[in-house]
Amino acid sequence: MDCLFCKIINKTIKSDIIHDDKECIAFNDINPQAPVHFLIVPKKHIPTVLDIKEEDKKLIGHMVSVANKICRDRKIDLRGFRLVFNCNPDSGQVIYHIHMHVLGGRKMNWPPG
Numbered sequence: 001m002d003c004l005f006c007k008i009i010n011k012t013i014k015s016d017i018i019h020d021d022k023e024c025i026a027f028n029d030i031n032p033q034a035p036v037h038f039l040i041v042p043k044k045h046i047p048t049v050l051d052i053k054e055e056d057k058k059l060i061g062h063m064v065s066v067a068n069k070i071c072r073d074r075k076i077d078l079r080g081f082r083l084v085f086n087c088n089p090d091s092g093q094v095i096y097h098i099h100m101h102v103l104g105g106r107k108m109n110w111p112p113g
């Protein structure tokens, strides 16, 4: 399958991996929008959040747990951080393999642009 994130998962394409387990990987975003900006990506190819099925619910919960652990390790947990899933064109989704953006290390604006 011609999917950039599947290639990162199977290590055909190099990335700066910060977490790797049976269900998901996390790596630093190539174009960071904050001092901390990494992506948590399930190993299962799911194109958009609209394609998440009943059987994937545990996987999505696991991705949030991994985000929490990394944010605690990096000591940005108490200051705060933002978790973002983009879905479809209006959101700016570019890679059609779901990924959770984890952004932190600076004050965020609301509403987002």
Ligand code: 5GP
Pocket (backbone or CB within 6 Å): 004, 015, 016, 027, 028, 029, 030, 031, 032, 085, 086, 092, 093, 094, 095, 096
């Ligand atoms: P989206 O807009 O689909 O929610 O986010 C895709 C993200 O993937 C963007 O923040 C972009 O910078 C990041 N990205 C795109 N290509 C690569 C790559 O080859 N390596 C890494 N590490 N990040 C990438």
Ligand code: ZN
Pocket (backbone or CB within 6 Å): 003, 004, 005, 006, 007, 044, 045, 046, 096, 097
């Ligand atoms: Zn994929």
